[in-house]
Amino acid sequence: MLFERLRTLPLRLLFSGSVALFPVSTWADTAAKVAPDIDLKEVAPVPRPEAKAPATADQEPSPDADEANPVPGEPEAEPAPEFVKTTRFSLLGSDVLPGTSTRLAWTPGIQIAGLSQPTPVLVVNGLHAGPTLCLTGAVHGDELNGIEIIRRTLYDLDPEKLSGRVVGIPIVNLPGFQEASRYLPDRRDLNRHFPGNPDGSLAERIAYSLFENIIRHCDMLVDIHTGSLKRTNLPQLRADMTNPEVAQFTRGFDRMAVVHSTGSDGMLRVAATRAGITTVTLEAGESHRIQEHQIEAGVNSLTSLMEKQDMISRMFEWGDPEPVYYESSWIRANHGGILFSEVDLGARVNKGEILGYVADPITNAQFPIHASADGRIIGMAVDQVVMAGFAAYHIGTEAEVPGE
Structure with missing residues (x-):
């Protein structure tokens, strides 16, 4: 009779804590708190930070010191039934049950405790088994396209139809975002300090907290960026193609060019790959702007990736494969003045072709900038005042994927 009842109950009801169908004492006594099931499409209440007492000299910080803050006004969640024990997802001191989505909070612990503001973390835990994909945006606080790419991607997921989990941190560098700055308050680039150091600089401490509390819980990572310093990037992946x-992994991204790059020490992509997490950087557009075309390209590529990884099942129409650029180089202006471009982002160019020119507004002299090789414009500066040595055009040289 009991199993006949189970067959007639909706899956979401079975996994809710409101139906006590199985004893819970063996797990509930030791489990972290259960995260509330939230429809991410609904408007959330304003989060309220919790003040934390500083650790004394003889007291070690709790490993769950960065646990999520409860949503104000929400009732206490009931313990989960024992039968979901093997499929729960534990993150930031909370258990996210199968077939649910929620908002957690990450606090790197670098601010004044009474003024600390948590960083939102979106989690969709699928009803079915599968890999864990992490999406990070605004590691540079002035890069906005990734924030919207992550929002649209996460809010479009149905946890009851998802295999695996998706963790999204739309705004990693919250202090930089609030100041419209690429950098942290200590003027460091966060993406040069991973995997971090718990006793190091401000940047190293933030990097360490993010890496240990969130990144290490994932199987795959897409770190989303834009161009910097008034430059824009063609939607593309930066990936170590020797791995x-x-x-x-890059073959799962629809209509996304790939630029081979091993990266450098301190980058999130490099640190995560070394930790065994399959990682790429997704570049799209320019900083300080929300660009619809670039956002659509990013959402489309992440949807195709999840379909390729068997995380979702949708009718997806793949476009023609984009090339891999194993060689790329920046062409720099040799004179100061105002840059005027003659080519568009994504244009295919030939060696010697004029890409644009720098005009001296005082002498009226004009200095053309020529393509150094045959290839495609995968990044470029927007029209602006430049000085000699300014990187103006990024040309990628097309190549076939090894083994094809």
């Missing part, structure tokens, strides 16, 4: 797993 077989990463190279295979």
Whole structure:
């Protein structure tokens, strides 16, 4: 009779804590708090930070010191039934049940405790088994396109139809975002300090907290960026194509060019890959702007990735494969003045072709900038005042994927 009742109950009801169908004492006694099931499409209440007492000299910080803050006004969640034990997802001191989505909060612990503001973390835990995908945006606080790419991607997921989990941190560098700055308050670039150091600089402490509390819980990572310093990037992946797993991973992104780059020490992509997490950087557009075309390209590519990884099942129409650029180089202005471009982002160019020119507004002299090789414009500066040495055009040289 009991199993006959189970067959007639909706899955979401079975996984809710409101139906005590199985004993819970063996797990509930040791489990973290259960995160509330939230429809991410609904408007959320304003989060309120919790003040934390500083650790004394003889008291070690709790490993769950960065646990999520409860949503004000929400009732206490009931413990989960024992039968979901093997499929719960524990993150930031909370258990996210199968078939649910929620908002958690990450606090790196670098601000004044009484004024601390938590960073929102969106989690969709699918009803079915699968990999854990992490999406990070605004590691540079002035890069806005990634914030909207993550929002649209996460809010479009149905946890009851998802295999695996998706964790989204739309705004990693919250202090930089609030100041419309690429950098942290200590003027450091956060994306040069991973995997971090718990006793290091401000940037190293934030990097360490993010890496240990969130990134290490994931199987795959897409770190979303834009161009910097008034430059724009064609939607593209930056990936170490000498890594077989990463190279295979890039094939899941529809209509996304790939630029081979091993990266440098301190980058989130490099640190995560070394930790065994398959990682790429997704570049789209320019900083300080919300660009619809770039956002659509990013959302489309992440949807195709999840379909490729068997996380979702949708009728998806793949476009023609984009090339891999194993060689790329920046062309720099040799004179100061005002840059005027003659080509568009994504244009295919030939060696010697005029890409634009720099005009001296006082002498009226004009200095053309020529393409250094055959290829495609995968990044470029927007028209602006430039000085000699300014990187103006990024040309990618097309190549076939090894083994094809």
